[in-house]
Amino acid sequence: MRVCAAALFAGIVAPCAAETTPAPCIVRSPDLTLPGQAGAGDAATLGGMRPDRSALGVSVASCGTVSCHGGPKAGNHDVQSFAFTIWMNDDPHARAYEVLHEPRSRRMARSLGLGEAHRAQQCLACHSMQSESREPLPPEVLADGVGCGSCHGDSSRWQHIHYFPEWKQLSTPQRESLGYRDLSNASTRVQNCIPCHVGDASREVNHDLIAAGHPRLSFEFAAYQRLWPRHWTPAGKAESQADFAQRSWAVGQAATLEAVASLLAVRAERASEAIAAERPHRWPELSEFDCYACHQTLGPRSSAAGHAARFQNPFPGQPSWQPWYVSAGRLLEAAASPSGQDRPGVGTAAVDIRKVFEPEWSVADQERLDRVLLEARGLARAAGASARELATRERIVLDASHHRLDALLADAPPEWRFWDAAVQTLLVIEAAGGGRAAGSRQAAAPGQTRQAIEELRESLRFAPGVDSPRHFDPVRFNLDRAAVPLPAHVQP
Ligand code: HEC
Ligand code: HEC
Ligand code: HEC
Ligand code: HEC
Numbered sequence: 281m282r283v284c285a286a287a288l289f290a291g292i293v294a295p296c297a298a299e300t301t302p303a304p305c306i307v308r309s310p311d312l313t314l315p316g317q318a319g320a321g322d323a324a325t326l327g328g329m330r331p332d333r334s335a336l337g338v339s340v341a342s343c344g345t346v347s348c349h350g351g352p353k354a355g356n357h358d359v360q361s362f363a364f365t366i367w368m369n370d371d372p373h374a375r376a377y378e379v380l381h382e383p384r385s386r387r388m389a390r391s392l393g394l395g396e397a398h399r400a401q402q403c404l405a406c407h408s409m410q411s412e413s414r415e416p417l418p419p420e421v422l423a424d425g426v427g428c429g430s431c432h433g434d435s436s437r438w439q440h441i442h443y444f445p446e447w448k449q450l451s452t453p454q455r456e457s458l459g460y461r462d463l464s465n466a467s468t469r470v471q472n473c474i475p476c477h478v479g480d481a482s483r484e485v486n487h488d489l490i491a492a493g494h495p496r497l498s499f500e501f502a503a504y505q506r507l508w509p510r511h512w513t514p515a516g517k518a519e520s521q522a523d524f525a526q527r528s529w530a531v532g533q534a535a536t537l538e539a540v541a542s543l544l545a546v547r548a549e550r551a552s553e554a555i556a557a558e559r560p561h562r563w564p565e566l567s568e569f570d571c572y573a574c575h576q577t578l579g580p581r582s583s584a585a586g587h588a589a590r591f592q593n594p595f596p597g598q599p600s601w602q603p604w605y606v607s608a609g610r611l612l613e614a615a616a617s618p619s620g621q622d623r624p625g626v627g628t629a630a631v632d633i634r635k636v637f638e639p640e641w642s643v644a645d646q647e648r649l650d651r652v653l654l655e656a657r658g659l660a661r662a663a664g665a666s667a668r669e670l671a672t673r674e675r676i677v678l679d680a681s682h683h684r685l686d687a688l689l690a691d692a693p694p695e696w697r698f699w700d701a702a703v704q705t706l707l708v709i710e711a712a713g714g715g716r717a718a719g720s721r722q723a724a725a726p727g728q729t730r731q732a733i734e735e736l737r738e739s740l741r742f743a744p745g746v747d748s749p750r751h752f753d754p755v756r757f758n759l760d761r762a763a764v765p766l767p768a769h770v771q772p
Contacts, residue, residue: 337436337459338409338429339421340364348443349428359513364428366511373426376407388492398422405483406476431472433461465518466531467671470501477504478539481546487566496571498604500704501532502711526676529711530616533608534667537626540605541660544568544633548653551644563644564637570698572748573599598641600698606630607701609663611708614688615678616670626666629659631692680712682762689758699740699749702757706736709764732764 344350344364351361359366367374379385380398389397397403404410408422409429429435438458441447447455452462463469477499479485485497505528514520521527547565554561566574600606610627617625633655636648670676685705689696696702710733739760743751 337434337439338412338417338424338427340367340424340427340429341420342435342439343428344368359511363511366509367428370509371511372508373430374424376425377404377423378425380404380407384493388489388494391492392488402483406485411475411483426476430476431461431463434459465671466501466524466528467535467667469505469518470528470532470535473499473501473504474536474539478536479543480539481543484543485567490567496567498700498703499536500529500608500707501536502529503707505532523676525711525713526678527670529708530612530670530676530678531667533612534626534663534670537605537609537612537630538660538663538667540602541630541633541656541663545653545656545660548649548656552646552649552653555644555646555649561644563649564642568602569599569641570601570603570700572699572750575748576750598638600694601634601637601641602630603695603698604700604704606634607695607698607704610688610692610695611680611704612666614684615680615708615712616676626659626663629655629662633659678708678712680708681766682764685761696758697754699752702752702754702761703740705761706733706740709733709736709761709766726765728765732760736760736764 346352349361349364350368351358351365353362353365356362377398380389380403385397385403389395389400389403392402394400394402401410404422406426408417408425409427410417410422412429412434435442436459438447438455438460441458442460452464456462461468461472463472474480475483477497479497485494490496502525510519518524518527544565547563547568551561551563606627609625609630613625613627633652636651636655696705736757739757740749740752742749
């Protein structure tokens with residue numbers, strides 16, 4: 281696939297799927313019938329053309345021809361004509377399958393007893409487009425990694441029509457009925473990232489994978505969107521909304537929390553069924569707990585009294601449930617609720633789950649599992665409702681002013697001792713407008729603020745050669761955070 285893609289880029293026809301089917305973009309049919317119009321069959325029939333069901337609608341080759349989305353970047357102003365080129369050259373998703381061939385992936389798969397990583401369904405579920413297809417995908421399509429189809433959906437029923445002017449007149453449900461995935465707003469976009477970046481009932485990065493060498497997944501939609509090279513023109517898209525960064529953060533955090541709670545519910549249900557059937561069960565899932573409650577670097581420095589005093593686990597012997605996502609829930613409650621109507625929300629519901637795990641966090645009896653299940657479903661419902669409510673707001677203004685954050689801190693001091701919570705705090709300050717402009721790496725805020733935020737970010741980096749935040753000092757972080765000069769619009 282790589283060779284083929286490179287050839288396409290250079291305008292050379294290489295022997296790959298793309299050329300066995302005529303390049304669809306240059307076909308213009310005279311008489312169109314669109315779905316829902318008189319004459320339309322159940323399958324979209326356009327000008328007598330029927331979707332080619334044998335074509336692999338998810339393959340990148342079918343989108344990336346030079347005349348479609350694989351045009352050259354240089355001297356070209358029409359981003360969508362080189363979406364493929366951007367994906368291919370700059371997008372981490374294009375390498376998602378390739379990494380399965382790397383020694384670390386091979387080691388990982390070997391220690392998990394999965395055979396070869398690039399053939400293991402467990403890896404392909406997130407590192408390729410396999411989840412988009414019920415049939416096993418051929419190797420050349422798997423090699424595309426996380427390609428166009430992973431986000432835009434299987435294109436076998438819309439590819440041949442989506443470049444007609446009439447396509448633009450189709451409603452979202454009409455397009456979706458053809459398998460096209462709407463990604464036009466924060467809600468639909470984040471829902472698309474979640475299965476791979478958080479996990480769901482069919483795919484997960486659990487502690488087994490992490491212990492075997494997989495990076496821990498800590499997702500924050502707004503930040504990931506910022507990091508991700510954009511392959512479309514922002515004009516007229518979600519990016520052109522004034523509150524894009526705030527909206528992405530708020531809707532993203534609520535939807536993510538919903539997914540995290542749903543995953544806990546799935547795990548509780550599975551454990552419960554296994555116990556009832558007297559099968560071996562897995563409970564609790566360690567990756568949901570504070571990593572650093574259990575993982576302490578051994579060695580002279582970590583045992584130094586100074587460090588022990590600074591980064592003390594607030595619940596000794598008892599790892600906290602999801603410090604990354606629970607702090608996000610709390611920040612959401614604090615920053616996104618219109619001032620004056622601070623009511624208990626998703627952050628509080630998330631903290632309630634922790635209470636079920638206390639004091640014996642690892643006990644797996646039926647009664648405990650039932651309670652976890654109940655709480656987890658409750659949180660999922662609350663977070664889902666919050667995501668929907670936020671999405672309908674005309675404008676989202678985040679209040680990440682120091683006085684809001686201070687109030688939060690006073691209310692929940694143990695939470696803010698976690699490095700995870702500190703990173704989330706940095707991210708909300710950025711999303712609220714204290715940091716970089718949405719969709720770019722350019723600075724938005726005045727230089728002074730930007731510099732202070734950069735310093736804050738630096739202070740959160742792990743020290744060289746150390747893969748834990750054992751040098752993190754929550755008291756110091758908070759002083760530094762409170763010293764960031766925020767621009768007027770994020771002050772109360
Ligand atoms: C639930 C989805 C999911 C599953 C299952 C999964 N991964 Fe990943 N993997 C990801 C995501 C998402 C990232 C990127 C993490 C990040 O940077 O936030 C990633 C990153 C990686 C990386 C690091 C890539 C880099 O560029 O640094 C490797 C290596 C990897 N995965 C290998 C594997 C292997 C091998 C398997 C199967 C044993 C596997 N993954 C299963 C989602 C998944
Ligand atoms: C990780 C998810 C992801 C992947 C992979 C991906 N896209 Fe996109 N793409 C998006 C999102 C999100 C948008 C913005 C959609 C919007 O706002 O309507 C977008 C927008 C586009 C647009 C602009 C659409 C328009 O209405 O103007 C084109 C064209 C496009 N993508 C083509 C591709 C092609 C070709 C590939 C594969 C080479 C690809 N995309 C891979 C997520 C993805
Ligand atoms: C089909 C699964 C899948 C989907 C859907 C998906 N991703 Fe990814 N994403 C991955 C994998 C796997 C990686 C790791 C790739 C690698 O490094 O090899 C990754 C990596 C990334 C990275 C780079 C992370 C890093 O550490 O540098 C960003 C940013 C990212 N994804 C953003 C998004 C966003 C935003 C969405 C939703 C619009 C999305 N992804 C949808 C699987 C997916
Ligand atoms: C309740 C305690 C506990 C929690 C919480 C926990 N782990 Fe572990 N972890 C262990 C134990 C015990 C082992 C060794 C046995 C094993 O491999 O499962 C281990 C092994 C590992 C290993 C492989 C051995 C090594 O040190 O290189 C890694 C990596 C790891 N954990 C990372 C994490 C990360 C990241 C998190 C948080 C997302 C986490 N763990 C949460 C107890 C925990």
